[in-house]
Amino acid sequence: MSPATATHDRHLLEPLEFARLLMGYEDGFLCTRSTTSDLSARPMRLVDVSPTCELIFVSKVDGKVEEIRQHPNVCVTFRKRGRFASVSGRAFLESDPDTLAHYQVERLTPWLPQRGDDEQLVVIRVTPHTAESWDSTGLVHRLRRLAAIGEAIVRGQTAEHEAYDHVELES
Secondary structure (H helix, E strand, C coil): CCCCCCCCCEEECCHHHHHHHHCCCCEEEEEEECCCCCEEEEEEECCEECCCCCEEEEEECCHHHHHHHHCCEEEEEEEECCEEEEEEEEEEEECCHHHHHHHCCHHHCCCCCCCCCHHHEEEEEEEEEEEEEEECCCHHHHHHHHHHHHHHHHHCCCCCCCCEEEEECCC
């Protein structure tokens, strides 16, 4: 393999399998395009994941809500102890009182206004069109990775990229 060549081993997953993987994350970074077209990211508490990998967040009505209104295509990234995931899709805003009541959970209390102040809240529903994940946990994985890097150094080559999981979703 030449230094300019890289291998990407992609494993296709079913949406339900990927949704189970996403349920292992508590927080993610919601990436949006700002009103000036700059990229912007902020941490968000993941409230729910549907079997079709739809992501649910609850937020105060603030700058990110206006960004989503103008540019609804978003990306959400996750990281937890050597596991990584990325979800790209379209964000929808919902301020229906029943929907808000359904998704308000105790673990959001530090970030959200007191109950009864729902007009300042919105549900952000991200409907994905593609998602990927990488898992670099475990001793065996690390030893294999170190061996591959060592072999590449000895041969004067670039180490191959790690395998990752991928799911294509209809939006």
